[in-house]
Amino acid sequence: MLDEKQSALILEIALSKNDYVVLGKAGAGKTTTMEALTEIYNKQGYQIIGLSTSGAVSANLYNFYLNNTINMNICISS
Numbered sequence: 001m002l003d004e005k006q007s008a009l010i011l012e013i014a015l016s017k018n019d020y021v022v023l024g025k026a027g028a029g030k031t032t033t034m035e036a037l038t039e040i041y042n043k044q045g046y047q048i049i050g051l052s053t054s055g056a057v058s059a060n061l062y063n064f065y066l067n068n069t070i071n072m073n074i075c076i077s078s
Contacts, residue, residue: 006033013037 002010006029013020014037024030038048 002032002036003029005029006036009033010037010040014040 009022010033022030022034041048
C-alpha cells in the first residue's frame, strides 16, 4: 500500500512531461513507488526501462518488477 508521499510522487510524475530521477535511502519506498508507477504506465501501453548503477539493484529490478533493465557500468579514469 502506498503512503501519501508515494501517491503524490506518482501523481506528479504521471501528469508531468518532465524526466524524473527517484532517489532515497534503503527502505524509503522507492521500489514500491516505481512498481505502482510501472503498472500504471504498462496499462497505458508504455514500456518502462529501469536504470541502475548497481548490478544487484539491476537484478532486483529485472527479477521482481520491470521487464527491461539496463545496468550502467560507470568507469572513472584520470
